[in-house]
């Protein structure tokens with residue numbers, strides 16, 4: 506379960522930063538909100554890049570399909586990126602109501618996305634990828650930079 510473990514840990518790390526930013530914004534600490542949001546968005550975008558450039562292609566090559574679950578995940582990444590942009594805008598204008606309401610949408614979207622990956626896609630990767638492919642994909646993901 507090396508893929509599941511590594512990727513799930515990253516989801517949790519992003520969740521923590523996201524919650525930190527939300528709490529800071531709710532209490533009007535915009536400097537802290539900005540710092541935590543930046544960490545959240547950088548970590549999330551880097552995580553997406555690991556999936557899109559390394560994990561998904563490895564899964565697609567193994568299963569011979571790029572039109573299944575990975576296509577849905579890629580589409581949801583675009584939705585998350587759109588919300589990151591909107592959150593950044595609300596943060597910049599220090600619009601607490603807008604920020605917190607966007608947080609709600611983001612939380613629902615990310616929870617559903619992450620759950621699908623953790624319960625289905627990562628589990629499938631751990632099941633179908635040969636051990637050496639899992640090792641090499643993991644090593645390549647660790648080297649991905651934004």
Ligand SMILES: [Fe+2]
Nearest residue numbers: 553556578622
């Ligand atoms: Fe993803």
Ligand SMILES: [Fe+2]
Nearest residue numbers: 512552556622
């Ligand atoms: Fe993910």
